[in-house]
Amino acid sequence: MLTYTLYSEAGGVGKSTLAGNLAVAHRRHGLDVLLIDLDPQDASVSALFGVDDERGEDIDSLAKHMVSEDYADGPVRDLIRTAEGVDIIPSHNTLEQLPEWLIRAKIRDGDFEPAEQLRDVLGRNDVHQDYDVILIDPPATSGQHVYNAVFATRRLVVPLELSGKGDRSIEGLDDIVAGLEDQLDINVGAEAVVPIGLSNLSAHRRYLDEIQASRYDVPVVIRDRESLFGGCWDQECSAFKFVEEHRSPQRDHEMETVEKLDDLAARLEAVA
Template sequence: MLTYTTYSEAGGVGKTTLTANLADAHTQQGRDVLVIDLDPQQGSLTYLLGIPASRDDGEADNIARHLIDRPKGEFSDLIQDTPYDFDVIPSHDMLENLPQLLTKAQEIAEDLDEEFAPNDQLRQVLSAAGIPDKYDTVIVDPPATAGPQLYNAVSATRSLVLPVEPTGKGIQSVEGLEDMVVNLEDTLGFNVGILAIVPNGIGSTSNQEQYLAEIQDLGYDAPVALRDRSSLFEGCWDQQCTAFYYVGYHRSGRRDYEVETLDKLRDLAAHIEEVGDQ
């Protein structure tokens, strides 16, 4: 089973856009894919894919309720279909209060002399719901901040795919990856793998090409580099769809450079499958 978390400590690097398009690309290669949106922001994967969800309904069952062991229904009822043939568990506003909710749930469990691991709840919920038997690929999209959403995502997947910008700030984040991974491993108590680093938004300047070379020199696997495709990806957000769907249904004519980007996304998905399935 292939499982990974798409994560970046910096916002605005295309984390959620990459997640949606990798899910689409994996599905095109015959995989049964589930994407879990743990990001409480309004502009999350749930919005990008146009998933109907009662985010602000505190009485509705949602992923946060299951993580604190207070569900209102079956976990399978949270799963929603998409036009892209992969499934999604949508975000909910309750995720914003997940740190406090998990702390309260842990205190209640301790009072009852029960075990409760706040950073391992997602893995346990997925296992209890039989998700590993129903899907061969699970991708989790947490917010770009350290906290229980990220910890639960990594605990459930054990692997990371990391988009980065080819800028000075991006290189600093790449150089800090080792520290970030060590901190995650210390917090969670297991080894965390990096399946791929994805330079995203590369332009034609020599400095940006230099940054790409530096990423590779640091010893990290960057199987593809995505050029600056602002028009394509902004169009995805406008139309609330993946890039594959956008090019197929919302572009009036073929643009070879966009087709090349879609091919690179498929290549990236294939590489992640090869590395992650080992």
């Protein structure tokens, strides 16, 4: 089984867009895929696929299951929505309260481990048996959402912005991985670094050279495709569906990007 978390310490780098497109790419390879959205923001990967419409407090949510099954309203599988063949556990407003809920549960029960609850939920419900790939999209801010995602998957895929911010990210990636390992007492593998937004700017080329010279695997580089990815969000679909159903005629440079997303998914499947 392949499990991984999409994580970047910087927001706005295309993390959720990458997560959604990789999920669809895995499904197009014939794999059963579960995408878990742990990002409480409205513009999360759930919004990309139009499955973020049930966010009321009276609706069951993954956050409730992670605190206690006693708080949940039904089986965790009842949370699942499906888009483009991918099963999705959508974002929910209660995810904003999740860190506080987990801390309170720890106070009530000293044996309760806040960072292990997502893995426990998936295990108790035998969710792993149903899927070949599970990928998780948490928020960029470090904390219990990220800790639970990484503890459950043990692998990272790291999208990086090609800018000064992205440069600092690659320099600090060793520290990020080491910090997660220390915090969670597990081994964490950074399976791929994915530079996003490449243009012809000399600064972008310089940062890309530094990233490719690092010890991390850089299987693909995604060029600046604002029109393509903006269209995905407008149409609430993956890039694969967008170029097939909403581009006529298809554009060669966008097809090249779709092929790179497909190649990246295949590279990740090879490490499972």
